[in-house]
Amino acid sequence: MLMNTKGQVTVPAEIRAKQGWRPGDEFEFVEEDGQVVLRPVPQEETRGQRFVRGLRGKGTANMDKTTDELMEMLRGE
Incomplete structure (x- = not known):
């Protein structure tokens, strides 16, 4: 298993x-x-x-998102 330049490795699917x-x-x-x-x-x-x-300011939510982007995040689309 190799680590990529971002320090990421892939855990095998099994x-x-x-x-x-x-x-x-x-x-x-x-x-x-x-x-x-x-x-x-x-x-x-x-x-x-x-x-x-996050939306209430106690986390790391990104507040520059549009309503559509927020809904997509909630729905996982």
Whole structure:
């Protein structure tokens, strides 16, 4: 597996399927005993809740979006 110039690697599909990982899942890298471990971050909020929090100014939402762009983000189209 190669890392690209952006520092990204691809987790093989069979591992993603076995672990139940989906696009949009969040992960953390942890160093343990000289090795790097990839762990999923438990989601306490739904995607919609994170979106609304961002719109209220408590997150990193991009406020220069049009209404159509916002609706697309909400619907996942």
